Amino acid sequence: MLEIALQSLRIILEPSHFVMLISGVLLGLVIGILPGLGGIVGMTILLPVIYGMDPHDAFALLIGMVAVIPTSDTFPSVMMGIPGSSGSQATIMDGYPLAKKGQAARALSAAFTASLFGGLFGAAVLTAVIPIARPIVLSFGSPELFMLALLGMSMVGVLSGNSPIKGMLAGGLGLMIGALGAAPALPVYRYYFGIDYLMDGIPLVIVGLGLFAFPEIIDLLIKGKPISEAPTLGKGWLQGVKDALSHKLIILRCSVIGVIVGFLPGLGGTVVDWISYGHIIQTTRDRENFGKGDIRGVLAPESSNNAKEGGGLIPTLLFGIPGSGSMAVFLGGLLILGIQPGPSMVSEDIGLLYTAIWSLALANVFGAGLCIMLSKPITRLTIIPFTYIAPFMILILTLASYQATRSWGDLIALLIMGILGWVMKQYGWPRPAALIGYVLSDNLETYLFISVQRYGIAWITRKGVIILALIIAISMVLSTLWKTKKKPTTKLVYDSDKQAS
Template sequence: MFDIALSALGQVMSGGHLAFLVLGVCVGLIVGILPGLGGIAGMSILLPFLYGMDPVSALGMLIGMVAVIPTGDTFTSVMMGIPGSSASQATVLDGFPMAKRGEAARALSAAFTSSLLGGIIGALVLSFAIVMARPLVLSFSSAELFMLTIFGLSMVAVLSGRSLTKGIAAAGIGLVIGSIGTAPATGEARMTFGIDYLYDGVPLVVVAMGLFAIPEVIDLLKRGTAISETTGLGGGWGKGMRDVLRHPWLVARCASLGCVIGALPGLGGAVVDWIAYSHVVQTSRDKSQFGKGDVRGVIAPESANNACQGGALIPTLLFGVPGSGSMAVFLGGMVLLGIQPGVTMVETRLDLTYTIIWSLALANVVGAGLCVMLARPVARLTQVPFVYLAPFMVMIAMFAAFQASRSMADLVALIVMGAVGIYMRRFGWPRPALLIGFVLAPGAENYLYQAVQFYDWGWITRPGVIIIALITVVSVFLGLRFGAEISSEGESDSADQQTRGRQVAFAGLLLLVAAYCVFEAAQLSFLGMVFPLIIGILALIASLAVVLRIRSGRAAEIHDDDASLTLAGESSGRERYLAIFAGLVALIWLIGFIPAMVVFFPAFLIIAGKARPLTAAMMTAGAVGFISLITWAMTLRLPEGLLGLTLF
């Protein structure tokens, strides 16, 4: 086996393989930096180029991309508060506050270093586990996978801050939104209102962008400053690296956690960052800075999400069961190359297996190095007045959202979720809790149905289920005990009792959503009804509790960022900017994406940014050229508009 590993290393270091691996790394970084595209879109782009390629070189290109997408998506998560993909959502919580106080360089350095180490640990775990993991992976049934989704939901207790009630209600609403579409067991339509777009559910990209990107863009526009609140890049690259080296056990624990979660099909990158973030919060003595810019909140998820790729390759290579969406496309690439995944990968094709392992480790080194080289010039964007960056960020957000299902409804849903995110931020509701509920809803429902179908209700007594349940109870206990020490959107020192009416109105709106879910579920058959009915009742009770607690004046529930402005009869500008972005969506629907941007960019820059016409024209040309190039290079589509106008 050792000889085979050395032979595979020689193949990996050959000129042809190395060149294709670097090519895959470069494409992966570009895909990672562009918010919302993620591994599935990136891998799909490479598939047409695999025909006729040497399998070793082709695997190098594919692994190069898979390995570094979680590294590249750190840029937008840290500097703009926009999750580059589902695997970098938790990084926003502490990475973006660090950038806003002038520590973008430190945050990026810590993220890239921990990503590098996490990726290498993932490759090492894969090398040992590829032979030993078969019994473990086979022992996880749908019952254990369902309990793992419940464990993921237990993180709400950690992310809710002082108001656990708001956290439970937000997670419940996330589960409700995640259950929109056809019931997996019966095919019945749920909460679709007869809209074709909703039959497949609301895409994750749209929900994540709406909850995090739109509110952050509007908040920075409202403040009228740059992303960073200081004039320098902060403590520098060395400090970020030293931060990682000061927490070696944290990196090792989170990377190991990432490998385990990645090896479980159906979970992977969607939840691994949240689980790692929850872990570091629960195990830290000083929790006061989490959510405000604690570097440990960057190190933990970044270590885990890169290691997750190594774990996801275990079921993919051993059983042909993809550990994630991007691994499903990787599996298709293997089939195109004539490589059959399964036990043969550790019997007759062990050389290819070690080629993949070495490529994974090397790609992480190359990717981290390239990111460090790019980080300083890219981080300087945080010093640019945000009014100049805002139209570009909105364009990227809408471009990424449209790629979810290539429907104009994607953009409408983006604005709707953006409005929800804006008011959740304003009134102190934890947005991560809603996102966790949304992400886990489909898996929880599927695994529950399968567990009941295969084991009846005896699945509850399975040893694995009991063990995970005990871990979940401990997680909830720690969250309840220490959650109030964590900074989140559910706590504030300036809560104003005089604007309780608006806060009650928003909570009441969420209560109505939960009530409608219960009403709709009651009309369905038993199998289609069970899951939405349970989560609807949960969300209804929690939302009602929030309404009653706000009305009774509970300080933990009362929060309004705009209280002083409201009492003074002034507007914060949130609604105005949201209306502008909604108008942009209407313009795109009418005349198409590129023509709408040609109108929107100069108008926004000149009116809101007081830019000179020549400057506005040059920035518009650059933005339109960039998005057109990306669209052409990645064979993507843009909305054409009702009038079908085009400039190219």
């Protein structure tokens, strides 16, 4: 294992791979700064780029970007009071009040330090889990893999805000979209309505961009305002680092929370910041300053937000279950590269797992450093009206979608999926649930077909299947109980389907 890990490090440090890692980090910085985008949009933009790429290069590019977004999305949260992504909502509670007091530099440096530790902690946990999980993963057959995919589908209710019914229906919609075109297990074409474009189904790039990027850009254009008023950083960069070091136990506890929540399929960035924020308030005696500019209210969500990426990669890479919306797109990226996450990856492509770990660790280090160095110019970018940025973003999304199959059908499908995504957003339907249903549709059908053909009805009596069925039942009960508990209250209201990045 050590030799494989060192070999992966040597590969990632080669100039071509290293450039891809830095490119992903820089793109992640940009995506995180723009409010309302997040990991799902960033990942879908990159999907057309990775066609035909070396898997190590693609891993470095994708993970470099997704690892840094939870760090760079701190800028709009602290400087503007607008969440850069769903995982930075709780940071606003104390980060924005600190900025209004002239302590934005302190809040940002504390957040970046906590993010760095959280990201490295997540990478360390992922490293430790691989040797333990490998024999378990390799023992899985098609029945267990079907149940794992079903476990992922059972979690879509968590992404549905206060309406599990909407979550299940949105997940079912994703399954229906995934069923268009050729069946994965039989030589049959389904629901293509005589349209040649639909014979191969709708590409993941189109679905991701349509459901997420299109609606967010339209909403920001409708507002028609500058992203922020003229911001000031103030002083206190060193004080923020000292704050992080003096509250290292808080950062450690919340990093553990981040890994655990990231590991649970379907949760991801939608709740991790609020769980850690609520935890730190519940376990602190002097809580009267929370919501008014308490630095601990910045450290807690930022450390857990970055640690969740390492936790989210565990089910995604080892079991083929996306831990969040962005991990669902990441899973689609692996399939584009011809890599099947799960037992085959653990047995045949173990080096890629360590490439992911090294990319995650290095991206967090570079991302935190770049955020600190580029804070002043990045902060100035927030005063640019979004109407100036939107044409450039629309051009990128159009080109990205056209690369899917290079036909006009891509653009028509993007428009239709974009309208669907906008309608879902307006009426509070959970878009991540639909995306997870789409990504898992092939796995569900393929593994069920193989299980029935190989084992008959006896596949449901396998020990692994029974254990996973119990886990599904328990997880659904726990998610129902979790929804009945009191949610954190705030004057800021967000969509229930903000990207589970």
